[in-house]
Amino acid sequence: MDRRQGLSVRLKLTLSYAGFLVIAGALLLAAVWVFLLRGRSNSLKVPDRSDFLRVFDPSNFGPVVFVPAGILVLTFLLVFGLVGGWILAGRMLTPLIRITDATRQVANGPLSYRIRLPGCRDEFRELADSFDTMLAQLEAHVAEQQRFAANASHELRTPLAVTQALLDVARNDPDHDTGELVERLRVVNTRAIDLTEALLLLSRANQRSFTREHVDLSLMAEEATETLLPLAEKQGVTIETSGDMSITIGSQALLLQLTTNLLHNAIGHNLPEQGIVWVTTSVRPHTVVLTVENTGEKVTSQLVSTLTEPFQRGIERLHTGHAGVGLGLAIVKSITQAHGGTLTLTSRPAGGLRVTVQLPAASAHTQTGGDQA
Structure with a gap:
């Protein structure tokens, strides 16, 4: 200006x-x-x-x-x-001059610079502390985006490299079994498509570009359970759903994806036989809660803290099959934040994981006016 x-x-x-x-x-x-x-x-x-x-x-x-x-x-x-x-x-005005110099230095240099203004708390020092906090958050966000871009490039390069290798083999060996080649190409291409769709979904959730409406989390849990029930039966996992009507305001498609990702993750990381997944919904003052628990191996707290990072797959899956693209819980985190909620992951003492999603209740949205996309 x-x-x-x-x-x-x-x-x-x-x-x-x-x-x-x-x-x-x-x-x-x-x-x-x-x-x-x-x-x-x-x-x-x-x-x-x-x-x-x-x-x-x-x-x-x-x-x-x-x-x-x-x-x-x-x-x-x-x-x-x-x-x-x-x-x-x-x-x-000396503190203000330091703050101004800091903004110029950050604009032309690294985000690691901090003002760290000394002295007792006053208006200038609160401004400097707020500026330092903003820089720390911005630095962490940029670093996260850089890691995400590097990981996404690596993940996308893998199926493309495999496809290239398969095509080179087919070209150099015309007598090779084309049926096996086509099947392997189909699997690799499916993984690339899944990864691309996951990246697009993650971007959509981060941008919060979706229409908001009343959504019942209990219905989302039932629909996700019905969709993944054949997979659970195939892998010997029992799904138990319970809870009350829990209405929030948001995107029905994104919240269904959130529930499906949690349930799919709970089925995939479970006991080799007689595993159980518990899906419950509840209503608290001003919030609605979706909880997904599963049996399985014990998970350390250090590993739990990294599970929502993009392309973090945690422990090896105990069931064979599609290994996923490593964005399931990252998408859950982004969708939760886009709806103004909180995501909590804790390890169960007996083994497995407990994931809790808290979202603003529809009445709380109405009282505060809600966000309109």
Whole structure:
């Protein structure tokens, strides 16, 4: 935005200090005139040079010498206010200068720079601390995006490289079994498509570009269970669903994807036989809760803290089959944040994982006005 050049803040503060001193001095002199000199018999006249020589003579103190003395006092206050105000304004604005220098340095350098303004808490230091916090969040976000881009490139390169290798084999060996080649190409291509769709879904959730409507999480849990029931039966996993009607406001498609990802993850990372998945929904004050628990191997807290990172697959799946693209829980996290909710992952003492998704209830959305995309 183009702005016209104006007075500096330091100059404005200086003029304000000086103006205040002059006004205060004028009021003081006026008070002295009204209450001390108004009753004197000396008539007010324009002073000459001899009057200035009698300023400090007590016998001649009156309106004649009061006026030039007042002018001298006001002149002194003006000069003193300008000089003192300039010095004081400079000292007061020193933290702001440091903040300005920091913004220029960050704009042209790394995001790791921090102001770390010393001293007690005041407006400038709160501004500096907020700026440091913003820089820390921005640095973490940029680093996360860089890791995501690198991982996505690696994941996309793998199926493309495999496809290239298979095609090279087919070209160099015309007598190779084409049926096996086509099947392997189909599997690799399916993985690439799944990864691309997952990336698009993750981007859509991060941008929050979706229409909001009333969604019942209990219905999402039932639909996801019905969809994945054949997979669960094939792998010997029992799904138990329970809970109350839990209505929030958001995207039905994204919340269904969230529930499906959680359930698919719980089925895939389970016991080799007689595994169980519990899916429950509940209502709390101002929030609705979706909880997905599963049996399985014990998971360390260190591993749990990394499971929502993109392309983090955690422990090996105990069931053979499609290994996923490593974005399941990352998509769940993004969808949860896009709906103003919180995602909590905890390991179960007996083994397995408990995932809790808390979203604002529909009534809470109504009270606060809700977000409109």
